[in-house]
Amino acid sequence: RIGIAMTAHLWLPYTQMQTAAAPLRAARTAGARIILDDGRELIDAVSSWWTACHGYNHPHIVMAMERQLHTMPHVMFGGLVHEPAETLAARLAVMLPGPLNRVFFADSGSVAVEVAMKMAIQYRINRGETGRTRFLSFRDGYHGDTMAAMSVTDPDEGMHALFRGYLPEQVIAPLPRDDASAGEFRRLLDAHKREIAAIIVEPLVQGAGGMKMHDPAVLKTIADSAKEAGVLLICDEIAVNFGRTGTLFAHTQAGIAPDIICLGKALTGGAINLAATVATADVFDAFLSDAADAALMHGPTYMASPLACAAANASLDLFDTEPRLQQVAAIEAQLKHELAPLGNIPGVVDIRVKGAIGAVEVTNLHDLDWLKAQFIDAGIWLRPFGNVIYTMPPFTITSAELSAITGAIADILPRWAARKA
Numbered sequence: 001r002i003g004i005a006m007t008a009h010l011w012l013p014y015t016q017m018q019t020a021a022a023p024l025r026a027a028r029t030a031g032a033r034i035i036l037d038d039g040r041e042l043i044d045a046v047s048s049w050w051t052a053c054h055g056y057n058h059p060h061i062v063m064a065m066e067r068q069l070h071t072m073p074h075v076m077f078g079g080l081v082h083e084p085a086e087t088l089a090a091r092l093a094v095m096l097p098g099p100l101n102r103v104f105f106a107d108s109g110s111v112a113v114e115v116a117m118k119m120a121i122q123y124r125i126n127r128g129e130t131g132r133t134r135f136l137s138f139r140d141g142y143h144g145d146t147m148a149a150m151s152v153t154d155p156d157e158g159m160h161a162l163f164r165g166y167l168p169e170q171v172i173a174p175l176p177r178d179d180a181s182a183g184e185f186r187r188l189l190d191a192h193k194r195e196i197a198a199i200i201v202e203p204l205v206q207g208a209g210g211m212k213m214h215d216p217a218v219l220k221t222i223a224d225s226a227k228e229a230g231v232l233l234i235c236d237e238i239a240v241n242f243g244r245t246g247t248l249f250a251h252t253q254a255g256i257a258p259d260i261i262c263l264g265k266a267l268t269g270g271a272i273n274l275a276a277t278v279a280t281a282d283v284f285d286a287f288l289s290d291a292a293d294a295a296l297m298h299g300p301t302y303m304a305s306p307l308a309c310a311a312a313n314a315s316l317d318l319f320d321t322e323p324r325l326q327q328v329a330a331i332e333a334q335l336k337h338e339l340a341p342l343g344n345i346p347g348v349v350d351i352r353v354k355g356a357i358g359a360v361e362v363t364n365l366h367d368l369d370w371l372k373a374q375f376i377d378a379g380i381w382l383r384p385f386g387n388v389i390y391t392m393p394p395f396t397i398t399s400a401e402l403s404a405i406t407g408a409i410a411d412i413l414p415r416w417a418a419r420k421a
């Protein structure tokens with residue numbers, strides 16, 4: 001009863017509150033599992049919105065946070081810096097390839113994207129180039145829920161029609177996957193390059209837009225075209241950073257050199273919110289001036305929170321001390337093997353695997369609530385959306401737990417298909 005009263009005051013994300021079923025109540029987390037307050041245990045197939053790459057409650061992260069909690073949970077970042085942030089920035093600068101070495105911390109992925117966009121526009125202004133205030137982004141892309149981030153998200157996903165007149169109008173191109181789409185991308189870039197501050201792209205996997213995957217060659221085409229056209233390249237790695245696609249950062253598989261990169265989600269191993277926008281020396285240098293208004297005018301209240309930086313530093317330790325990338329390779333092999341047979345189920349149109357991401361695309365994801373309930377009954381926390389049933393498990397998931405996820409998909413999908421749209 002108390003529980004019902006509490007939920008009555010919450011406004012839930014992406015939820016039609018009039019018709020939605022009551023949400024489940026989580027009580028604890030452990031390893032790859034979420035334990036509900038009625039005692040049921042669910043294997044988390046989606047790592048809490050793709051964050052919990054080491055599983056939940058990893059003792060190394062918990063201990064680092066406990067230590068930080070007693071020393072200094074938070075302090076403002078204006079006029080003050082601290083060791084956890086300095087260490088984290090220095091480590092990220094070493095881990096990231098090339099001259100990506102200036103780290104601006106934010107408190108969420110969407111804000112990191114906003115900061116990247118602001119940087120790109122002001123980079124132009126500071127260099128005396130006027131009129132370059134637009135972005136080229138891609139269909140099926142997703143960059144967050146704040147307004148500027150929505151404007152570079154796919155027009156449907158970003159609800160451009162609903163918010164028309166309020167969102168800045170960007171140039172939205174197809175990913176250059178084949179001759180026709182490459183031609184369209186180049187035509188749009190050429191037509192608008194003098195108004196464009198930067199191209200923004202999710203490297204290798206467009207996550208929230210439907211787990212759409214592309215070859216490194218596609219990314220290379222984008223990066224080469226950006227260079228040719230003289231526009232900056234922003235890689236939004238928030239969904240895929242820290243090993244998800246098999247390498248620590250996805251864009252390195254294409255051997256490209258972005259000007260700005262956005263990090264988030266798994267940056268703290270899923271323990272607490274933190275994001276970062278990392279720029280090259282070239283971008284940073286454009287903000288150095290005698291003029292005060294050439295500075296980057298941004299500063300989220302909780303930016304670089306010491307508690308979050310301590311969690312992120314501990315998460316980075318785990319990439320050194322535990323075999324994360326080998327685990328991702330093993331997950332990739334297992335997903336390929338166990339998802340392949342599902343191609344025969346009526347309604348399944350594509351099966352895609354990249355690193356620790358497995359997606360089964362169907363023609364029409366009908367009966368979504370029924371589908372979600374079936375997975376919960378099977379002990380799996382899995383959130384189909386768009387037309388995809390996908391998993392992005394913690395890298396520490398056991399092979400038996402992963403088989404439980406793919407087994408549940410294999411069991412439930414034929415029954416779902418039999419229900420018809």
Ligand code: PLP
Nearest residue numbers: 108109110142143144207238239
């Ligand atoms: N960029 C990408 C690629 C994302 O997948 C997301 C979240 O799903 C975001 C940005 C926004 O991050 P946040 O939800 O932390 O604001």
